[in-house]
Amino acid sequence: MSYDNLLIVLAVAAGVPFLLAAVPRLPVPGPVLEIVAGVVLGPAVLNVVAADTVVQSLSIIGLGFLLFLAGLEIDIRQLRGPQARLVGVGLVATVALAAIVGLFLYAAGLVESPLLIGTALVATSLGLLVPILKDAGAIDRPVGQVTIGGASAGEISAVVLLSLFFSEHSSGPGSRLLLLLSLIGLAVLIVLASMQAGRSMWLSRAVEMLADTSAQVRVRLSMFLVVGLSAMALHLGFEAILGAFVAGAVLRLIDPDAERSHPQFHIKLEGLGYGFLIPVFFVTSGIQFDLGALFADAGTVSLVPMFLAALLLVRGLPALAYRAAGLSRAEVMASGLLQATSLPVIVAAATIGLKLDAIRPENAAALVAAGLLSVVVFPLMALRLLSRSDHPRRRRRGSYGHPG
Template sequence: MTGVGLGNLLVVVAVGFAVPFVLGLAPRLRLPAVVLEIVAGILIGPSVLGWAAVDDPVRVMAVLGLAFLLFLSGLEIELDRLRGRVLALAAGGFAASVGIALVVATGLYAVDLSGSPVFVAIVLTATSLGIVVPVLKDAGAISTPFGQLVVAAGSIADFGAIILLSLLFSREGGGFGSRAAVLLAFAVLAVAVGGAVLAAERLPSLSAALVRLQDTTAQIRVRGAFLLLVALAALAESLGLETILGAFVAGLLISALDRDEVMTHPEFRLKLEAVGFGVFVPVFFVSSGMRFDLDALTAGGRPLALVPIFLVALALARGLPALLYRRELGPRRAVVAGLLQATSLPFIVAATQIGTEIGAIDAATAAALVGAGIVSVLLFPAAALVVLGRQPAYAGSTVSGASTGASREARGSQ
């Protein structure tokens, strides 16, 4: 272990512990922990105090944190909800988002305010399910047709944004046709893996062994989930796709296969949340703050002025399509749906890191996009609850920390 120091990781982990703990001591401070984790990362990082840097241990933990974040986001998607009228409305809303985002991003590019218009458009089309689900749960709306439509729309937006990012932009390069073929190959292999897992679980001897070992020190289901996560992320990477796609699909597969959670392993998802949100995910967000280029954002008026511009772009790209829901939900709830759909941060953080690496956007644009995402998390859910006549009740949650539990409770109430 010579040459590997844990001092920087200690600072990062301490911040990851301190942020939700402080929020827990001040329950009236109604902020999602992810926002303060990123802000704290900026403060302790090279841009401000210089207390810690992103070295190899922090970098490895952050990569696993991003993988777990996307894995748990995939776990949120309930395929049973994506059908019929709900699926048609959610898909139509996402298609409208892509169109609006392309128009907005092209306009910004034409006046030299952003980088690649296609890349920026993709960044603007995602929704932060991890914030949206707890807000709907706290408002008592998660199991209503309104809540189901919003969650379905957010699920399609997250999945669609990741697919588009993997299809159109990659660190490995290559043309559209080759990427499409690779993406299809990955999908076939992922389905094959899912089929193999399902077949194995149906074998009585293997199923009995899983039940026997799931709550021992083996924690066999958690190890199996981690194996699937790493395997699909590594497969995506080996095919030249983004690892976040593999992580997301791993969560989606487990969500589709884990149909008997109440019967055989009621704490399985809770254990996965404990590993992800308790260990790895905070490191990703704190280190993202440490990587945040504050100098690029504050150098001159242009980058800082982009924050409200991108915030409006988010509202247009994800909020306006909610008008499609007016007949189904009524005007007021359509406005609420639009505000919640326009709440986005984790995908923005992940995508902008990729975008700067491949040269699709510069550091100033990336910082402005992340800044707009932070403001969206602070403003849009609170505004949505005001329109609903509720008080914000998601303080102290991480970006997705409460969401899987909320979804699970909602499934039980249904």
């Protein structure tokens, strides 16, 4: 076992934040730079780093942790209340448009699996969207609430669809649905058991006493939950990312006010994820990116703006429903652009699709390239629209859009 390739990957991960700090006006999120650096240093260009067993293993764990943190952002309270109906209408419109676009691209002979493409188009990068709205001072405004609600619904739907219909373990859709319900039932039992355990005075005192010592018991219990539900998802025939995502949602349900009651807990989890595992996933995605397939012919290159327009249509157009929440025209457009910002689930869908021969390498490369462009272009346009109605005090952003 060699650490040489991992050393280069971690050097990229450590260098990207400094580049962003040195060039604060650089309108590129950290994950995009990490993927681009992986492409340049990988076999496609300079060939100085490869995705060996160590790097690939950590990359898979990093993807799971990224979905775990995305699940942790899911606040069920955002999917209830007066905005719930609007979020539901937007989700129905999104799924319908995704099906239409997927079938159209399939009929035109441009894609192999309309279901895979449609599923990839449903998601929103919730983990990138939340800090952007926080930095814009819009997180507590109606535009922020409905946008996060819509993004949460899209993220949940995409991860469930991806795990339900695309897995290396084959079984009928009926049995897979029953297995999915079993996983959800297990998650509910974990939530109920944890809430019951939380009523124990002795256990609560023990957790508080051990939380910030070398035991780091909250972090250890969280890791046990992530790996346990990921393993259970694999045993039930799904992708591990579904279990990781559910683990994040379960943890949020168990402790919905963790950011206020013990804020260091989420900071520790983000430190483990954004400081180590998640950058490895993004850099490795760049190393494995098939740049040659993307530029093999002009037809493949033309798919990039086509997929980008499809993202804007499928995720952006349904934001028109949010006008009923009292949003201005600029806020509706900003919400649509933010919902059309997607990368992690697209990368996951492309990776899974390649393993299952559900997508050609050139189409996978074009789809990921469209996702990269979406996280660069759409948030910038959305922030300018949001600034028309409000002029918040901005904070310096971090590598992943978090305040620095």
